[in-house]
Amino acid sequence: MLIASWNVNSIRSRLEQVINWLIATNADVLCLQETKVIDKEFPFESFERLGYQVKVYGQKSYNGVAIISKSDIENVKFGFLDEIEGDETIDYLETQKRIISAIVNGVRIINIYVPNGSSIPSDKFDFKIDWLKNFKKYISAQQQRNELTCITGDFNIAPTDQDIHAPESYRNKIMASELERKMLEDIVKGRFIDSFRVFEKNSGFWSWWDYRNRAFDLNKGWRIDHIYICNGLLPKLKSAVIQRSERGNTKPSDHAPVIINLDLDKNDQNFEDEDDDFFLL
């Protein structure tokens, strides 16, 4: 099963490229961020024509996430409130549509668009921290169900210095600060694995390049788009790549898609036998 994540920076502006990419890769699941469109104006038909199902959680102009899948999309959860109890902070966070989750082929896929945070300090940075705090609660609640889980998305956090072209220039700046990294680490620690790092230990691999200052030409990028898999899925992980070439297209998104291959045979669809190994790593 090929699972991909792509911040497309407007699905309507990127539709032709995304459809061409989908036909070329034959991906099973595509998780989108920054769709930037209200639900009723999402271009459903373009995907349904190819045999995909589509679930969206969008809003006008900003943010917006979607899960697109060849197999049935089950048990869809929109926003934080379908997973954790609401309060004033969550009501505030929910004004921005940044999280959707569903089960596909027996795997819970949680697709997120983490706030950027603008700069430190700022109100937007506070919003990012609040969002991450509540995302931790969300994951803790979701993990009670012992589902095989995959967290995909634009995290707007470079997990280590290896994930930035010039780490010294961005020391404790937005997307690279100790606090953001610690919060991400705290969410994934012991439970999830950064799929890309299973195969590639070196620096120099980016998923986002600023539109400005010829950043892509100069290959000045960041690795901020991630697919984390639960420990139980690690034996199934066959590959994890960043499709850099999509960033070189005409009128590209500023992000490239990231994609993993999970080898889920029919015999493995029921993972109950693996529950014992679930929390070991």
Next chain:
DNA sequence: ATGGCAGAAGCATTCTGA
């Protein structure tokens, strides 16, 4: 300190992103 570039809204220019 600010701008660079891109998209949406909407028709000039501002807001936002990362």
